[in-house]
Amino acid sequence: MSASVQTKHVVYDDGIVRAFTLASLIFGVVGMLVGVIIAAQLSFWQANFGISWLSFGRLRPLHTNAAIFAFVGNAIFAGVYYSTQRLLKTRLASDFLSWLHFWGWQAIIAAAAITYPLGLTQGKEYAELIWPIDLAVVVVWVVFAINFFWTLGKRNEKNLYVAIWFYISTIVTIAVLYIVNNLQLPTSLVHSYPIFAGVQDALVQWWYGHNAVGFFLTTPLLGLMYYFMPKAAERPVYSYRLSIVHFWALIFVYIWAGPHHLLYTALPDWAQSLGMIFSVMLWAPSWGGMLNGLLTLRGAWDKLRTDPVIKFYVVAITFYGMSTFEGPLLSVKSVSALAHYTDWIIGHVHGGTLGWNGFLVAGIIYWMVPRLYGTKLFSKGLAEAHFWIGTLGMLLYVVSMWVGGVSNGLFWRALGPDGFLQYPDFIEGLRALRFLFLMRLVGGTLYLTGFLIMTVNIFMTVARGKAVNVETDVVGFEKTPGPNTWKLIAGAPMVYSAIVIALSILLGVSGVITSAAVLAAGAVVVVAAILGIGVTRQGQGTTWHRFLEGKPLAFTIIALVAILIGGLVEIVPLVMIRSEVPMMTNAEGVMVESPFTQQPYSPLELAGRDIYIREGCYTCHSQQIRPFRHETLRYGEYSRAEEFRYDHPFQWGSKRIGPDLARVGGKYANLWHYLHMNDPRSTSPDSNMPAYMHLMTRQVSTDMMMARMEVQTKVGVPYTDEDIKSAGPNILSQGTLIADDLLTQGVPIDPQSEMVAMIAYLQRLGRGPQAITAEEPVATSEVN
């Protein structure tokens, strides 16, 4: 040992790990409990007790966000901090930053738990947090990043283990996704409009939404798996080279797959196809992680009988394998045609969250907590009980959602011998799901029960143990000669990769003849790469990637570039080309925007739309009619991108617990909407929709709408100054039309009530602008 390398005494910061672990448990209970409550509301609409802030549309974002960011998020931070210190043989860089991270994150969760029930939301799935909380998320994430990379900087282990690779990709990708998807202009302290609208907002949202799954629920957990699985199994990881191949393939490919959430929508075909094929190509990289997890157990399978931790890991990784096969399958256009908007998607996502995330986290907590408190697990029997009750719960959940999803999809598309809908009554489909909704409720309750058993078990373990901070003596590393950061980035593997990616993009945009040339060039480069770099020699420690593992900065830069490419290739053209704007040739032969185009919402309709977003209507109703005969028969003409160009944010939705609303305007009378929102069962027997009586007593504020229209002009909606100035009279006159119509049918209503605004918005959906002056009556008392 040379003089430059010294033995150091390191005390790991295990206190922060304990804090994040216990927070994860507590918020796990909360998140799952809210899930059980909203599942109950689907079966029993009374389960919101008539309280607006307990209604499905407001609690569903709380459930998804609590499960993702509070339960899994806290568990990730616990596991990352525990494993990173040990893998790098150093204490976390800054205790202050660690605790700022912890309390900042818990404050964000508390803020989410207050704002969601109040209806403060952006109306974008898994990104519902309002802008001040978004800013806090960014700040706390940056704190986490600084703390993490600083720790990398003072590490006593030269090379980064594969777990760290996954953590790095998580930190940079989530930062990029979160910031871009939350670009928004505030209208007040608690409200904002996103800068993107319609089809562009949809693409950005699902680029984010899909990669929240990819880089929040997958990559960090794969990193955790690579640490905690071999620790528990006490076996070597199956294959280092598989780690390399599947890591880079996974992070590069994952980012492209977002548009598979938008198949058969108004998103252009090319973007849809990219989403589909990259999802298909994601199959093998995902299964690489499953293989390295399961095959690491070779020689240790006997532990499955005795060690509950291994049991949880095996089921978790099996569910990961199942979900990552199901994902590509669902991304195939024709499968999506059946499954989209149904419970199959809900089943798919819960296979991933309950199975992969929930059980992996459980295994980690059962393994880690006794070590953090210098004791043994309180009860192995209770852990076994958790395992079996949880597994049974998941199976009931996932199977009921599969059956419900497929049958509901078939129900919607069925055409009779006359070529028309076999089942025109939407509610009949909902009725058929009742039993399956109950099964899902039972399954979810069982899973929560298992989780509660774990919580008790862990708190008992904590109670009988004593917090210990592991101390150890570590040896630093010597500086070894090797290429520097920039030489690594310009290394042969990077050059070949860059050429192949550039050729692939060129292939995408090339014509019939050039495509052949590009393909040939691609083949030549691939062969040259194989000859030039060669295949990694077993056991050799001097490959390009080995050097890269010793250079965190180079590694991070390359990971960042890898995850930026997909997003850039999909989002930039869509934002630049503006294919959603209808064009025409004018008298001088110049292309100009067609005057026959979508008009902005009237102030009252915009107010209604904001209420629609506030109440979370998009959690059950889509606004996107796909180009299938069975959809256009049921809902009207298929949706076109142009119709959504002023929709900040888009509200296409992803689930149809209720029918699509894209063209509901003019379908029913004002009175019908009034009756329906007051008591949905009065117009739609057996509906499970919440009642919205509270819209009767709340009023639309003219000042607020003027401020909001002002901001809308800044994000590209062509309101004139006159439009904004006359917002007050406009709201009153359009509201009066509806109120007068209702009055003639015996319903007195405040013309400026939120109920009237909501009716105005619903009547606008799928139609041109509604008359907003009382001189042009459109709605009269009689109905046919």
Place this chain on the structure above:
Amino acid sequence: MSDYKHDVVFDHEYDGIQEFDNKLPNWWLFILYATIIFSVAYWLLLHTYGLGELQIEKYDSEMAAAQELMLAQASAGGITDESLTLAASLPDKVAEGQALFNTYCVVCHSARGEGLVGPNLTDAYWVHGGKPTDIHRIITDGVPAKGMAAWGSQLGPTRVEKLSVYVVSIMNTNVSGKAPEGELVE
């Protein structure tokens, strides 16, 4: 790779974790390569060579095929005031229509057609025409401005005809309900 040996552990370890450097399983590599080849081929066929239909072309084909079916059915028999009136005198036909009426119409027109959100269908007053073929037309096309849905595409012509028969059968039965609207049709 002639010197390849299975399950050789690197001499390096991370916090006690060792790594093998085993070959990638062939079946896994097969999935990897097959999905890449599929993806390139899919893109080229659909987007470069223009073989296969994009979503709107596919929809147009589906609609064209359906049009032929519609045409074949339309030529089967026309709907006239007489045909609807005749069917309305046949209890079986009326019962079929009533079942549909109970599912789709009662929420607005009430259980016996006496009106609620929508007008009373049992009196002699009609807003948009009271001939049997008027009824058929209104059910098919709706009156969007007044909140009467267009049921033609959602229910299909067979159901719309059955519903029309039922409505014709309850005309002028004068169930007490919503006050008369529209014009008197003798």
